Amino acid sequence: MLRTRWLVAVLLVGSGCYGMMDSEGGGDISKKTARKGRRVDPTDVSVPKGYRVEVVATGLTFPTGVAFGERGEIYLVESGYSEGERAMRPRLVEIDRKSGGVLRTIASGEKGPWNGLTVSGGSFFVAENGADGGRIVRIERDGSQKVLVDKLPSNGDHHTDGPVVGADGWVYFGQGTATNSGVVGEDSLLLGWLDKHPDTHDIPCKDIVLRGSNFKSKNPLTPDPDDEAVTGAYSSFGVATNPGQVLKGQLPCSGAVMRVPAAGGAVELVAWGFRNPFGLAFAPDGQLYVTDNGYDMRGSRPVFGSADWLWRVERGRWYGWPDFAEGRPLTMDFYSESRGDPKGFVLAKHPDTPPPPAALFPVHSSADGFDFSRSRRFGYVGHAFVALFGDMTPNTGKVEAPVGFMVQRVDPKTGVIEDFARNRGDEKGPASDRGDGGLERPVAVRFDPSGDALYVVDFGVMRMTSKGPDSQPETGVLWRIVRNGGRP
Amino acid sequence: MSRPLSVIVWVLGALALIVPLFYGCGAERRGQPEAPAITADNPKEVKGQRLFHRWCYQCHPGGEAGLGPAINNRPLPHIAIRTQIRKGVGAMPAFGEDLLSDADVSAILAYLDEMKHSPARK
Numbered sequence: 001m002l003r004t005r006w007l008v009a010v011l012l013v014g015s016g017c018y019g020m021m022d023s024e025g026g027g028d029i030s031k032k033t034a035r036k037g038r039r040v041d042p043t044d045v046s047v048p049k050g051y052r053v054e055v056v057a058t059g060l061t062f063p064t065g066v067a068f069g070e071r072g073e074i075y076l077v078e079s080g081y082s083e084g085e086r087a088m089r090p091r092l093v094e095i096d097r098k099s100g101g102v103l104r105t106i107a108s109g110e111k112g113p114w115n116g117l118t119v120s121g122g123s124f125f126v127a128e129n130g131a132d133g134g135r136i137v138r139i140e141r142d143g144s145q146k147v148l149v150d151k152l153p154s155n156g157d158h159h160t161d162g163p164v165v166g167a168d169g170w171v172y173f174g175q176g177t178a179t180n181s182g183v184v185g186e187d188s189l190l191l192g193w194l195d196k197h198p199d200t201h202d203i204p205c206k207d208i209v210l211r212g213s214n215f216k217s218k219n220p221l222t223p224d225p226d227d228e229a230v231t232g233a234y235s236s237f238g239v240a241t242n243p244g245q246v247l248k249g250q251l252p253c254s255g256a257v258m259r260v261p262a263a264g265g266a267v268e269l270v271a272w273g274f275r276n277p278f279g280l281a282f283a284p285d286g287q288l289y290v291t292d293n294g295y296d297m298r299g300s301r302p303v304f305g306s307a308d309w310l311w312r313v314e315r316g317r318w319y320g321w322p323d324f325a326e327g328r329p330l331t332m333d334f335y336s337e338s339r340g341d342p343k344g345f346v347l348a349k350h351p352d353t354p355p356p357p358a359a360l361f362p363v364h365s366s367a368d369g370f371d372f373s374r375s376r377r378f379g380y381v382g383h384a385f386v387a388l389f390g391d392m393t394p395n396t397g398k399v400e401a402p403v404g405f406m407v408q409r410v411d412p413k414t415g416v417i418e419d420f421a422r423n424r425g426d427e428k429g430p431a432s433d434r435g436d437g438g439l440e441r442p443v444a445v446r447f448d449p450s451g452d453a454l455y456v457v458d459f460g461v462m463r464m465t466s467k468g469p470d471s472q473p474e475t476g477v478l479w480r481i482v483r484n485g486g487r488p
Numbered sequence: 489m490s491r492p493l494s495v496i497v498w499v500l501g502a503l504a505l506i507v508p509l510f511y512g513c514g515a516e517r518r519g520q521p522e523a524p525a526i527t528a529d530n531p532k533e534v535k536g537q538r539l540f541h542r543w544c545y546q547c548h549p550g551g552e553a554g555l556g557p558a559i560n561n562r563p564l565p566h567i568a569i570r571t572q573i574r575k576g577v578g579a580m581p582a583f584g585e586d587l588l589s590d591a592d593v594s595a596i597l598a599y600l601d602e603m604k605h606s607p608a609r610k
Contacts, residue, residue, distance in 0.1 A: 046520045304579070305555060307546035326546075333581040360541065362549040401553035415541045419521050419550065428552075 025364065025393030025402050038461055038475040041437025046424040050484050053421065056455065057100035060476030061088065065117030065369065066446050066455050067124070072097065074455075075119065076478060077126055080112025082462065082471035083191075083392075090114035092124060092139060095478065107143040113159060116173075116279075116369065116444065120165035120262065127160040127173055134160030136173055136260055148264045152252045153178060155197040157188065158276040158293075162369065167286060170259040172270060174277030174290060177255040178202045181330075182233040182322030182346050185300035189220045190395070190468060194237060201236045202322075205253035205272035209348040210234065212243030215300035231300065233322065233346035244348065255321050257290055257313055273319035273354060274311070279369040279444070284382055288313040289358065289412065291367045291386060295325055297337070297397030301346075303330060304337040304397070308367035309357035310384060310410060320354030323347050327356040359384075359415040364391040365404035369444025375451025378483050384410040385420060385454055387442035390430060395464060402429035407442055407456055407481075421456065421481060432461050432475075440475065454481040526606040528599060536599030539592055543583065551603045556580060560604055566597050 042053035064079040080090030090112035096103040111130030118125045124139040134152030139145050154160045158176020178200050188194035219229040232241025256272040276293035290311050295303035306325040323345045330343040361367040366389035373380045390404035406422035423438035431438040444457040460475030528534040551560030576582035
């Protein structure tokens, strides 16, 4: 016993105090630097032996998705928006395969972001997010647009994302939550929406019963700096809840994967209890998977140490938000920076027992768009290749080193993750801060129809400032990773 | 043991643990995808690899620093790492036997050893 105490004391001395530590994430680094523009050099990206990196297109503005035509045409979406409320016109373009320039603009929208892109049956599908909520939009080759579903609850922290078309002909998409962990707080103002949409709150997909947990915060909506607000879960800012209060489930709802017929029609629930289900993809065996961004250390109900996840989606299942992370209850010590200060649940009764995720990504890494390898020539058939946007610290929490800024390979059967494409050398973080020409912020990946080339959509330079994220237009890049030969 | 000798043993013991801790803080080993992936060579390491990705990876991705510090560069004895896992240190939570059995912890330690000696980490 004495030996154990002695060891713990020594380890504590050596570990320092996490609470006093400065964050050293990619976002923290980028706010200290002031380089403008971007250099692009594929030799600065390390990939497994036998593969090589190529540059397809540069000078893109906030790209979020890529897809391909039957004859190898490359289509790309520029979202028209970046966090920090930087708004431009979103557009769908065709990329010239030889020059990498924009061959033509197929369609554009009034409001962004347009998140994700898929092609099916000769039509394009994007997730649009505007002042009136999220939409799934079908775009024809002549640029005409049809709204398949609208008024999706995307006015909060997270958007409508990642449409994919299943073998059943339905369009599957993710809808993020309005808040970090169920409670609207001051962080919602910093994220740019509380003053514009003060009534916004999360919407349950099915009936829930609340514990009546309420959270006190400053009230930034009034001029009195001492004014406070008390807010409950699934409620507008400043609205408290009561024990046993029942909220009726609705569709569309927050934190869910839903689907709509490709021709339009009523939206259906696929699964819920996600936080920000950003990327969706079907595995070669037809199983639907989704990437989900875990909780942040912010707001009225901050959650420490939550991973990002890859979920195997089961129809009708609840995946744990806002009371579980990676299948574990938030009441565990894991999720409080100061141990002994556990989170309480906000739900009086949980709809389901959440399953463990197929894989857990690094905390704050922002696991986003992904695709599965189907080609033996490329290798790793059945493995998921996932874009990690990279941390947005200190806004989302703090880390000891930059996290993400790469593409990872995941074996969904074992949960084992390997880095597949990351910046070369000893310094971590986005290329612009390392002063080289490697990856900045990968946001999506997609195999071409042959399956032999993995395209990586790199959002471009995004720095963290005291006012929030600041993104640089015309710094996005489309990369391609191909196999030279030989077995991986 | 006489008192002066006992003190010397304790001081030497403390140095043996503290020095590697600080040594490790400055020399994280970065994995590069072009190097061979870490291979789990036997059933114990395979088990450790899966448990590591379930319980450790999110804070120490690939053994490197992330939310937590790097752990692929610390020549700590197994007893120190086991104690850290069981008791928790700083922001790192304690992993009780309800979460990880002794055999599970041993498997994770075996995988950590493999990680430290992998060409991908050199």
